[in-house]
Amino acid sequence: MAQLTFREAIARGIAQEMRRDESVVFLGEDIGAAGGVFKGTVGLLDEFGPVRVRDTPISEQAILGAAMGAAMTGLRPIAEIMFADFFAVCWDIVVNEIAKSRYMTNGQVTFPLVIRSGNGGGLRFGAQHSQSVENWAMMIPGLKVVVPSNATDVIGLMAASIRDDDPVIFLEAKALYSTKMDVPDGEIVDTLGSAKVLRKGSDATLVSLGYMVPRALAAAEELAASGIDCTVIDVRSLVPLDTQTILREVSATGRLFTVEENPRLCGWGGELSSIVSEEIFYDLDGPVVRITTPHIPLPAADALEDMAIPSVERVVTTVTKSMNS
């Protein structure tokens, strides 16, 4: 057991897999000598050398195109897109090339690759460096979407993503990079498509992802103090989606609240709400309520950004109001 930050867990997860598999290579901007702009890849260049850990030009299409071409010819590349907002400049490679090519070729090619990216707000960077884009990735057939919420899960889900034979979009909440926890020693390998029940309650189920997970947990503590006992789920991967766990826990409490960082329209909670209403409608005791960032670009000023992203307080008041109405 050792105390590890979320950012240190990234390097540990990648290193764990690079040690066991020569075909794992890593490319991106400032990832090598600089150790990553968020210091998430410190030490990898020293351990694995410049042939396996390669700094690239500022060319997002080239980075992801190279990852794709390498993946279809025998490597297992990890590519970094520094900020998730930058997916917009290479989205063609992700959506039209990586995601569609296996299907189009009747299964002739596979793409065992991971695209890691710093996602979401909380750092006061303004609209072009803060968007939470998990809903962009979730809506594309052919992509897996993984969003860890703590250091141990970063390592285990990173390993599972690298070992998976399909393309995985691995979104790291920038606001969580400095969070710490005790992480077990030794190899950690997790499973994609397994949501975790972090807290069991009887009144309502809060389903959360990434940066919103610690907030949902904190809100559940406060709600418990005022007599509302909540289950909290960490979704962990949007694709594949562990609907069994979610449906079971929503059925048990009769209420679903989603806590989402993505802007409201077409956020992942919308899909979840539709699944719940189609499949367990008669288990519900009240409406599904979505707590999301409003449908706006994210503002920079700390005061404004704090109003936009769902806070513990907003979760508590929304749940309380809905449960008492």
Place this chain on the structure above:
Amino acid sequence: MTTTTAVSAGPTDFETKLDMYKMQVALRQFETRAYDLFLENLVKGTSHLSLGQEAIAAGFATAMQKTDWTFATYRGHAHTLARGVPMTPVLAELLGRSNGLMAGKGGSMHLTSVEHGVMGSYAIIGAHLPIACGAAWSAQYRGTDQVAVCFFGDGSVNIGAFHEALNFAAVWKLPVVFVCENNLWMEYTRTSDVTAVANPAADRAAAYGLESIIVDGNDADAVYDVASAAIARARAGEGPSMIEATTYRHGGHSRADPGKYRPDAEVAEWLAKDPLPRYRARLLESGATEEQLSAIEAEVAAEVDLATEEAKAGGVPGEDLLMKDVWANGGSAWRN
């Protein structure tokens, strides 16, 4: 700038030259048949033919090793066939049949045959240049001597991915050969009307520290020569090359486009430079007989007829294919 001279050697042995002729004839006759089938409404959707551009596909494919990789565009029938993919599955794919190269899931614009080194035909302009870099990177990393050859049109030189890939390949010294098939036209707009330099690819080469190479793309021997040199360079670890091959498409951009936006005189000038009669005349001069060449042409005609029959006889792809192969496990499930 290197511009190839009038005398091009081509492959040294005569058999290979005959094979290269046969390949061009095959591409010509296949594309002609594909056009006829389109007019019969048997090729649904779209199709982009390489009529007039056969010498580039034939010259490169002849210069490549079996283990090398082709990356093509939606105008990819010729490059796919040139690597040895049989006609029947290609034609059947155009017809949307279950015996198609991808069982009908890709269509004309996405021909792929990994077992023949055809690593895909890509229909987003410029996108496959970075992907070819990735394959080349993999060869470099794994220490194989494979080379990636990436074909694209003259209209593709003004999109970002082109420039990102050229720089990337140059700084990483990747074994990749970029081939611009300059047929002067994009879809319906002349490339020179919207491009800042006269030679769309070659004039950009210097920006990436590459030699500027232009070749007569209607001369299979000349193409073979520059292709061999560039591929050898890449194989030897000396990095990427870019080749601009000048050519002309005899037909329209796609489907049944008659290409009327092009001046008659220009079309006539280029039809006179048709790569097939040129190569045929050269073979006759160097000792081939009329009977020999006619026999090749007849053999190809029979092949195309047989492929047409077999493709038409192919079944309709079944519903079982619809939900298959999104994921590596063969399925498409996104939830449990």
